[in-house]
Amino acid sequence: MRVFGLNRRIIRVLLGSQYAHMLEYRAEIALWALSGVLPFIMLSVWSGSDARSGLGLDGSALDRYFLSAFLVRQFSVVWVVYAFEEDALLGRLSPYLLQPLHPLWRYVAAHLGEQLTRLPFAALIAAVFFAVQPQAFWVPSLGGFLLAWLATWMAFAIAFLFQSLIAALCFWSEKASALERLQFIPFLFLSGLLAPLTAFPPAVRAVAQWTPFPYLIDFPARVLAGQPVDLLAGFGAQLAWIVLLLPLVLLLWRAGVRRYSAMGA
Amino acid sequence: MGRYWRTLRRFWGTAVAVQLEYQANVLIELLAVAMSLSGSLFLLSLFYGPDQTLGGWSWAQALMVQGLYTVFDGMATTWLRPNLGAIVTHVREGTLDFVLLKPIDSQFWLSLRTLSPAGLPEIGLGLGLLAWGSHQAGVVLTLSSLLTVLVMLLAGGLILYSLWFLIAATSIWFVKTWNATEVLRALLASGRYPLNAYPPALRLLFTLVLPVAFLTTVPAQVLLGEAAAPMLLAGLGLAVLFFAAARAFWLFALRFYTSASS
Amino acid sequence: MIQVEGLSKIYRVAEKQPGLAGTLRHFVRRRTRDVTAVQDVSFRIEPGEMVGFLGANGAGKTTTLKMLCGLIHPSAGEVHVAGHRPQRRQAEFLRRITLVMGQKQQLLWDLPPMDSLRVNAAVYGIPDGVAQRRINELADLLELGEELTRPVRKLSLGQRMKAELLAALLHEPEVLFLDEPTLGLDVNAQARVRQFLAQYNRRTGATVLLTSHYMADITALCPRVLLIHQGRLFHDGPLEVLADQLAPEREVRLELESPVEADALAGLGRLEQLEGCDVRLLVPRDQLTAVVAQLLDRFPVRDLDVTDPPIEELIGGLFRQGRV
Ligand SMILES: Nc1ncnc2c1ncn2[C@@H]1O[C@H](COP(=O)(O)OP(=O)(O)O)[C@@H](O)[C@H]1O
Numbered sequence: 001m002r003v004f005g006l007n008r009r010i011i012r013v014l015l016g017s018q019y020a021h022m023l024e025y026r027a028e029i030a031l032w033a034l035s036g037v038l039p040f041i042m043l044s045v046w047s048g049s050d051a052r053s054g055l056g057l058d059g060s061a062l063d064r065y066f067l068s069a070f071l072v073r074q075f076s077v078v079w080v081v082y083a084f085e086e087d088a089l090l091g092r093l094s095p096y097l098l099q100p101l102h103p104l105w106r107y108v109a110a111h112l113g114e115q116l117t118r119l120p121f122a123a124l125i126a127a128v129f130f131a132v133q134p135q136a137f138w139v140p141s142l143g144g145f146l147l148a149w150l151a152t153w154m155a156f157a158i159a160f161l162f163q164s165l166i167a168a169l170c171f172w173s174e175k176a177s178a179l180e181r182l183q184f185i186p187f188l189f190l191s192g193l194l195a196p197l198t199a200f201p202p203a204v205r206a207v208a209q210w211t212p213f214p215y216l217i218d219f220p221a222r223v224l225a226g227q228p229v230d231l232l233a234g235f236g237a238q239l240a241w242i243v244l245l246l247p248l249v250l251l252l253w254r255a256g257v258r259r260y261s262a263m264g265a
Numbered sequence: 266m267g268r269y270w271r272t273l274r275r276f277w278g279t280a281v282a283v284q285l286e287y288q289a290n291v292l293i294e295l296l297a298v299a300m301s302l303s304g305s306l307f308l309l310s311l312f313y314g315p316d317q318t319l320g321g322w323s324w325a326q327a328l329m330v331q332g333l334y335t336v337f338d339g340m341a342t343t344w345l346r347p348n349l350g351a352i353v354t355h356v357r358e359g360t361l362d363f364v365l366l367k368p369i370d371s372q373f374w375l376s377l378r379t380l381s382p383a384g385l386p387e388i389g390l391g392l393g394l395l396a397w398g399s400h401q402a403g404v405v406l407t408l409s410s411l412l413t414v415l416v417m418l419l420a421g422g423l424i425l426y427s428l429w430f431l432i433a434a435t436s437i438w439f440v441k442t443w444n445a446t447e448v449l450r451a452l453l454a455s456g457r458y459p460l461n462a463y464p465p466a467l468r469l470l471f472t473l474v475l476p477v478a479f480l481t482t483v484p485a486q487v488l489l490g491e492a493a494a495p496m497l498l499a500g501l502g503l504a505v506l507f508f509a510a511a512r513a514f515w516l517f518a519l520r521f522y523t524s525a526s527s
Numbered sequence: 528m529i530q531v532e533g534l535s536k537i538y539r540v541a542e543k544q545p546g547l548a549g550t551l552r553h554f555v556r557r558r559t560r561d562v563t564a565v566q567d568v569s570f571r572i573e574p575g576e577m578v579g580f581l582g583a584n585g586a587g588k589t590t591t592l593k594m595l596c597g598l599i600h601p602s603a604g605e606v607h608v609a610g611h612r613p614q615r616r617q618a619e620f621l622r623r624i625t626l627v628m629g630q631k632q633q634l635l636w637d638l639p640p641m642d643s644l645r646v647n648a649a650v651y652g653i654p655d656g657v658a659q660r661r662i663n664e665l666a667d668l669l670e671l672g673e674e675l676t677r678p679v680r681k682l683s684l685g686q687r688m689k690a691e692l693l694a695a696l697l698h699e700p701e702v703l704f705l706d707e708p709t710l711g712l713d714v715n716a717q718a719r720v721r722q723f724l725a726q727y728n729r730r731t732g733a734t735v736l737l738t739s740h741y742m743a744d745i746t747a748l749c750p751r752v753l754l755i756h757q758g759r760l761f762h763d764g765p766l767e768v769l770a771d772q773l774a775p776e777r778e779v780r781l782e783l784e785s786p787v788e789a790d791a792l793a794g795l796g797r798l799e800q801l802e803g804c805d806v807r808l809l810v811p812r813d814q815l816t817a818v819v820a821q822l823l824d825r826f827p828v829r830d831l832d833v834t835d836p837p838i839e840e841l842i843g844g845l846f847r848q849g850r851v
């Protein structure tokens with residue numbers, strides 16, 4: 001039986017081969033994990049600053065928030081646009097389009113394989129963090145952990161769909177990938193990676209709530225760090241973004257493929 | 266010497282010509298810089314309320330640091346990324362051979378071959394921010410402080426270049442060094458804030474191991490009249506040291522390349 | 528101009544098992560293996576000579592050329608080119624040589640060749656007026672015109688190769704090293720490049736060492752041939768001697784109007800294949816014209832084609848027969 005063109009065997013083969021492929025790049029992926037240290041730099045600035053008291057994250061809560069932000073980011077990094085561009089450039093796209101499997105599934109599997117490869121490196125960085133800051137150590141409850149996991153995957157799904165939308169635009173214009181660069185800037189500042197959302201002035205926070213960005217880092221990080229959060233509102237917003245983006249991506253992608261085959265490129 | 270100068274002019278002439286082939290990129294770059302700078306300023310403002318300082322630095326003083334960081338970021342976009350990023354490509358595609366066969370220093374060629382004007386607005390904005398911050402902080406410019414800052418900027422640029430070049434040169438062994446450069450960039454981001462904003466252990470790290478302090482904090486202190494002469498000398502000394510290390514490492518890497526590579 | 532004495536190159540390659548365990552093991556105990564690419568090669572080339580460098584894939588041609596221009600250091604032996612030791616790569620030496628590689632390019636992809644040429648002029652310290660005159664002359668010889676002002680990415684492979692040659696010759700080198708300069712070009716472009724090299728050699732008296740896959744390149748250009756096999760030099764001498772040794776026969780392919788019997792072809796070379804109307808014959812070089820004339824005379828020929836067997840095959844055959 002196939003659901004969305006997938007069955008157990010396809011899933012197993014896709015994930016297995018992509019994981020093996022990503023293992024070949026483990027050195028690059030380790031460095032890449034390391035290049036995600038920005039939350040730690042921001043943590044050290046926030047901890048000593050006068051503005052810290054306004055964050056509502058006292059004591060170890062701040063450490064835990066930024067470590068969680070780091071981990072959530074590690075497992076929601078998305079690079080579909082770049083993979084897609086490379087595939088298009090090297091002419092690998094056409095054979096993919098001929099296969100009876102939506103090409104996006106291949107990218108999903110690649111991302112999951114990459115996350116699995118990244119797991120030990122991210123864990124190592126977290127371990128080093130705890131060695132330096134032993135008082136920040138905590139073990140989330142099982143329920144809390146599972147919820148955080150779910151929230152991180154939802155965050156990954158939103159980011160993935162968002163970037164797939166941009167990738168689909170690449171069918172029309174080569175410049176579309178620049179959109180990815182441009183959207184990364186508000187993501188960086190509004191997602192909670194550099195500052196918890198509670199640091200924002202109320203007006204900015206209100207605006208940010210209407211963008212997908214806070215649900216990519218701030219919300220899952222708070223769930224993981226064991227902060228009191230409105231779970232219903234958070235998951236509701238994540239789901240809403242997915243429900244909004246999914247049909248858009250599918251439609252735009254289909255139109256893009258039609259255009260691609262019409263041009264015979 | 267004259268030959269090197271003429272070559273440099275040709276290098277940059279062709280670089281600008283390449284950029285003009287892709288006009289839309291310039292616009293995108295401008296937009297990205299504007300967005301990025303507003304984001305940074307917004308983030309910085311979060312640290313400041315009434316009577317609040319960041320590691321003892323006032324808002325205006327922190328703006329100076331932010332401005333200096335922007336200058337160096339622009340420098341990376343204009344100069345370092347396009348040139349040093351291409352070294353990997355040269356090694357992978359074997360075109361490094363052509364560079365080595367030219368009767369001109371290979372490090373000179375690889376380091377100054379091109380220039381991406383797209384980063385120039387960022388440098389301009391950074392300098393503007395530095396000037397504005399200095400003005401607000403009540404800095405009295407003297408000829409000597411201006412000269413010192415200029416020297417410090419050059420020293421900082423040299424340190425940044427040397428670090429980046431060292432990493433890029435390892436591509437002779439490990440072909441993909443792009444991610445290593447990303448780690449460097451992530452760590453350099455710490456230069457956005459004054460050194461005193463960090464805990465003591467990190468201050469030491471950012472002064473001695475990865476001398477980010479000499480890129481942004483120390484020049485700002487020079488303008489504010491706070492940096493002592495030893496600090497300046499240390500900055501200059503480090504710059505010379507790092508550059509010598511980069512040069513020596515390149516010569517070593519070349520020896521390796523010519524005795525083993527394809 | 529070029530003196531090579533006992534030249535050898537041994538590459539040390541790391542042996543690493545795939546996978547994480549293999550990487551770790553490699554890290555702890557490096558295991559290496561030696562690959563001998565060039566072994567005890569000696570020859571001399573006089574000023575103005577055009578010499579062809581032949582050998583199968585992996586024979587060591589590129590490695591030798593790279594040692595001659597100083598890109599890699601020899602493991603043993605002495606090299607002198609234009610009175611210099613190449614591996615020191617002195618500016619004085621680099622100004623007198625050039626290297627053209629068929630599969631790599633030095634021209635900037637996004638810019639017209641002209642821009643790269645101007646950069647080269649500055650790098651080699653050629654005054655603008657002189658550079659412009661040389662560009663005009665060379666462009667004339669190469670039949671390049673407005674192509675020089677079109678971005679390289681919009682040039683055909685043949686045009687790009689000609690522009691590469693121009694860029695490589697702008698500083699009027701006395702020694703030209705060419706590594707498969709006709710790789711991938713169509714027959715016309717190959718002929719054009721060949722013709723240019725011959726003209727250039729005649730006009731400037733430059734010394735040329737050329738490797739190629741295509742026998743035709745060598746036959747057209749080089750009276751003298753070096754044959755290298757598995758890193759060793761096996762032949763150094765006139766082309767005719769080698770050609771007879773290598774390819775005493777040429778292959779004639781025929782397509783006839785109507786099928787023939789094998790008997791009818793007796794005495795017209797060695798019959799390789801006969802399938803209805805398609806015939807393949809191997810004919811000794813000296814009888815070629817006579818045989819072709821007879822064939823055309825006696826049979827209703829629809830199509831006739833004479834080819835040199837590919838060089839790889841010839842050299843392979845040579846070694847199988849144990850003739851060297
Ligand atoms: N960088 C290298 N490291 C290890 N072995 C090499 C390297 N370059 C070439 N070789 C080996 O040396 C031999 C000669 O190669 P090469 O000179 O490129 O041959 P040719 O140009 O005649 O095809 C081959 O066996 C090749 O595999």
Ligand SMILES: [Mg+2]
Nearest residue numbers: 585588589590
């Ligand atoms: Mg070769």
